Amino acid sequence: MGLFDIFKKRNNEEENNNSKVEEVKNDETDAAVDDEQKTDDNVDQASEQETVTSEEEPQSSDPEENSKESDNEDNADEEQPADEKPVEDDQTKFTEGLEKSRSTFGERLNRLFANFRSVDEDFFEDLEDTLIESDVGFDMAVNLTDQLRDEVKLQNAKSKDDVQNVIIQKMIDIYDQNGNDENTEIHFANQGPTVILFVGVNGVGKTTTIGKMANMYKQQGKKVLLAAADTFRAGAIQQLDEWAKRDGVDIVKKPEQSDPSAVVYESVHKAKDENYDILFVDTAGRLQNKVNLMNELAKMKKVLTREIPDAPHEVLLVLDSTTGQNALNQAKLFKETTNVSGIVLTKLDGTAKGGIVLAIRNELHVPVKYVGLGEKVEDLREFNANDFVYGLFKGLIK
Numbered sequence: 001m002g003l004f005d006i007f008k009k010r011n012n013e014e015e016n017n018n019s020k021v022e023e024v025k026n027d028e029t030d031a032a033v034d035d036e037q038k039t040d041d042n043v044d045q046a047s048e049q050e051t052v053t054s055e056e057e058p059q060s061s062d063p064e065e066n067s068k069e070s071d072n073e074d075n076a077d078e079e080q081p082a083d084e085k086p087v088e089d090d091q092t093k094f095t096e097g098l099e100k101s102r103s104t105f106g107e108r109l110n111r112l113f114a115n116f117r118s119v120d121e122d123f124f125e126d127l128e129d130t131l132i133e134s135d136v137g138f139d140m141a142v143n144l145t146d147q148l149r150d151e152v153k154l155q156n157a158k159s160k161d162d163v164q165n166v167i168i169q170k171m172i173d174i175y176d177q178n179g180n181d182e183n184t185e186i187h188f189a190n191q192g193p194t195v196i197l198f199v200g201v202n203g204v205g206k207t208t209t210i211g212k213m214a215n216m217y218k219q220q221g222k223k224v225l226l227a228a229a230d231t232f233r234a235g236a237i238q239q240l241d242e243w244a245k246r247d248g249v250d251i252v253k254k255p256e257q258s259d260p261s262a263v264v265y266e267s268v269h270k271a272k273d274e275n276y277d278i279l280f281v282d283t284a285g286r287l288q289n290k291v292n293l294m295n296e297l298a299k300m301k302k303v304l305t306r307e308i309p310d311a312p313h314e315v316l317l318v319l320d321s322t323t324g325q326n327a328l329n330q331a332k333l334f335k336e337t338t339n340v341s342g343i344v345l346t347k348l349d350g351t352a353k354g355g356i357v358l359a360i361r362n363e364l365h366v367p368v369k370y371v372g373l374g375e376k377v378e379d380l381r382e383f384n385a386n387d388f389v390y391g392l393f394k395g396l397i398k
């Protein structure tokens with residue numbers, strides 16, 4: 001069974017369940033239903049307000065500014081849910097974190113289909129625009145529209161439902177094929193320390209992700225070491241140091257502006273000599289030019305492999321999902337300079353740009369291994385791409 005069929009089955013099952021709930025509700029008295037309606041409206045309003053407020057937060061284009069602001073404002077313990085929801089479980093958190101993407105992506109496509117008159121060139125132009133707006137990536141939007149033109153003709157789809165189904169099915173098929181050999185597990189060393197190198201431009205969330213992951217592995221009983229090899233940016237070493245203290249793990253650091261490779265050298269020796277299980281290497285995301293970046297990463301790699309021949313076992317590229325197409329461009333550049341083995345997609349809690357998940361798979365062929373859903377230590381999740389994409393498309397499957 002193809003992924004589209006699996007999604008379709010799941011969608012039908014969910015709709016059946018919902019309609020059972022509806023039936024029960026309909027048995028209640030009219031007055032009760034009226035009341036419920038009011039409550040529903042209130043809830044809708046409340047959640048709308050929440051969205052508006054978070055979107056109105058001043059967003060600076062300078063990532064360092066952003067990080068300062070959020071550091072000040074959102075200190076771990078102060079953050080209380082605005083509404084009085086009970087403590088969220090894992091799944092709720094994940095679902096809510098992705099709700100913005102889901103509703104916006106679906107709404108855009110719904111709007112397109114609502115305006116559908118006939119399968120003509122205008123329609124395909126609108127489709128292309130909609131896909132570009134949804135951050136599935138420019139190349140993909142254009143390719144996909146071309147393929148859909150052929151597919152719609154091939155299947156002789158004319159009615160709105162037919163066309164909608166062909167389009168959704170095609171998108172899911174392409175996504176499915178591109179992910180055939182994707183493995184989202186973290187590669188561990190067969191023996192000795194596992195080295196995980198973090199790369200990505202400034203402000204995307206490298207240090208924060210290391211803090212979260214280090215905590216996760218520490219909880220699993222692993223011996224964890226951090227290497228503060230972002231010696232370039234003021235405050236970067238201290239930021240990682242704070243995470244080390246919070247997580248209760250060790251760190252290797254040197255003064256600001258030291259050679260990052262010297263930090264890597266010392267940390268990999270320590271990891272080997274003192275039997276650490278995992279070494280996380282934080283790096284600076286200097287991208288002034290590709291040659292510099294390539295040289296710096298190559299130097300670190302050389303230092304690592306001298307001690308541990310198959311290191312780094314993972315090179316995780318961190319991407320800020322709120323930057324859409326920009327994140328894709330960064331990814332292409334990093335892919336050219338280093339062997340990226342996985343992606344961590346951060347800030348999915350604050351964005352409607354979840355379409356980027358499709359673009360990453362279709363254009364980069366690098367698996368998203370983890371997603372960030374907030375700034376706190378518990379806001380990191382393993383990524384299940386199929387669940388995420390199902391969420392994007394459900395309701396659109398006819």
Ligand SMILES: Nc1nc2c(ncn2[C@@H]2O[C@H](COP(=O)(O)OP(=O)(O)O)[C@@H](O)[C@H]2O)c(=O)[nH]1
Pocket residue numbers: 066067068070071200201202203204205206207208209239318346347348349350371372373374375379
């Ligand atoms: N909302 C949200 N903020 C995040 C997430 N990950 C990181 N951040 C914030 O993004 C800013 C930059 O993160 P940082 O780890 O310093 O980025 P780095 O420069 O790549 O090391 C900080 O304010 C983080 O708290 C996330 O998943 N969601």
Ligand SMILES: [Mg+2]
Pocket residue numbers: 206207208230236282
């Ligand atoms: Mg950092």
